[in-house]
Amino acid sequence: MVALCKKTISLLLAGVTCFWMLAFPGFIQADAEGEAAAGEPQVSARAAVLINADNGQVLFGKNEEEQHSMASTTKIMTALIALEKASTDDKVVTITDQxxxxxxxSMGLMPGDxxxxxxxxAGMLIVSGNDAANSAAIAVAxxxxxxxxxxxxxxxxxxxEHTHFVTPSGLDDEQHYSTAHDMAKLAMAAMKNPDFANIVGQKAMNIDYIHPDQTRRYTNHNKLLSMYEDCTGVxxxxxxxxxxxxVSAAERDGVRLIAVTLNAPDDWNDHQAMxxxxxxQLEPMAVDDSAYRVSVPVVGGTASTLSVMGEAGEPVVVPRGKAAQVxxxxxxxxxxxAPVTAGQIVGRVTYRLDGTTLAQTDLVxxxxxxCPVVEKTLFQKIADVIKHLFL
Incomplete structure (x- = not known):
């Protein structure tokens, strides 16, 4: 009977383990002390990288500095440059046969549009239009x-440093290549552009044509936007x-990540696992000194002290479990x-972890x-009269 119970328990544990592996692909569980710990993701990609989008820190890499062609993820750069140009001159482009x-x-452009x-x-990012990328490139340069x-x-x-572009669309060329790490750097910069981030975060988008006067609706090719709740692009x-x-981006509770896979047969699952x-690995930490108050002595002023107040800062991201070590x-x-003006910065609060400055807030x-008004002596008053006589 005891043996039967042990066998039943073993089967149940095996079943739970199998369920966990299926439900959370790409993870290895266990550590030396038996506590739950996530192992590095197992990915199908030839090259891959995962970075903290706030500071570029590499959290996971697999051949991340290896050069590969990167297909239409090239359009991240093409769109970024086009949008940067459009921020000062969003000119109307007349589409040509060339x-x-x-x-x-293609997004279906026709000569004369x-x-x-x-x-x-938007057309090159949502539906990966090679015609849109080529048109923008010729219009800009x-x-x-x-x-x-x-x-x-x-x-x-x-x-x-390990990237070279030849085509605006990403069509194959021997001299057109990048690395997973370089593409992550590109995405990190691109997602800071509000127009770029707005476009790549949409599952579908209406694009207006000036001629013919119409609006077309396009569906984003990036299925990860629907598959992964926290996905924001790319x-x-x-x-x-x-x-x-x-190339994907995701945000959860203030933690922002960018993942890249090149030549990945199972890219959707690769990115979810990464x-x-x-x-x-990361968690947000509040930086808020708005409750800080202290009185500081003042020398040579109309008051002997003044109050100094702290300010709220932006949250920072730290390795999980290390917030207490900051x-x-x-x-x-x-x-x-004296004199000191209201709101004048008189100090600061610095947050450091392992010798690295994470954030700073001002003390104001x-x-x-x-400064007090000092009454002039009789000698000073006579000197002022004499000085004005000779002006």
Whole structure:
């Protein structure tokens, strides 16, 4: 009877283990002390990376510095440049035959169509329109070749040291390549652009044409927006040479992540596993000194002291479980010299972890303190009269 019970318990435990592995693919559970701990995700991608979108810290990598073609994820750069140009001049582009003479995926542009740069950026990001990418490149730089120069200049600015762009659409070329890490740097920069982030976060989007006067609705190719609740973007890609490529972004409780896979047969599951792993590694920490109050002596003023107040800062992201180890250092002089104006920054609070500064907030004067008005002596008054006689 005891043996039968033991066998039953073993079968139940095995069943629970199998369920866990199926429900949360890509994870290995266990540590030396028997406590639950998430292992690194197991991904199908030839190259992959997961970063903290706030500071670029690599949380997971697999051949992340290995160069590969990146297919239509290239359009992240094309759209970013187009949107940056459009922020100062969202010019109307008249589509030409040269612009639409490109193979592959399309948003259905025809010669004679007229739409803005922002609309072209939306078309290349939502439905991966090669025609939209080519049109934007020619409209901005005069040719796809000259636009590639802009792409490579921007790549250098972003520290994409192992990347070289040739085509605005991502069509295969031996000299067109990047790395998972470089593409994560690109996505990190692109998601800071409000127009870019707004477009890639939409499951479907209406795009206005100026001519013909119409609005077309397009469905986003990025299925991760529907599959993963916290997904906020970014871009899919595929060619026979590149395989399936995907750049994704996700946000949960103030933690923002970016994941990249290049040549990944199972990219949807790869990204879910990577993002789940990332959210287990990080947690947000509030930075709020608005309740801080202290009285500081004032030298040479109409008041002997003044109040100093703290301010609220933006939350920061720290490794999970390390918030208690963050060092909070108040930097404030023992006394202040008058005059001091209300709101003047007189100190700061610094938050550090393992020697790295995470955040700072200002300490400001709660009220102003003037210098006292000193009555002039008789000698000073006579000197002022004499001085004015000779002016």
């Amino acid at each position: 612009m639409v003479r490109v193979e592959g995926s 007229k739409l803005t740069l922002k609309s072209l950026a 005069g040719s796809a070749e000259d636009f590639a120069v802009l792409m490579n200049q921007r790549a250098q600015e972003l520290g994409m 871009k899919t890609g595929f060619t026979k040479k590149s395989g399936r490529c995907l 993002l789940n792993y990332g959210f287990l 060092e909070r250092v108040v930097e404030l002089p023992r006394f202040l010299y 004067a709660g009220e102003g303190v003037d």
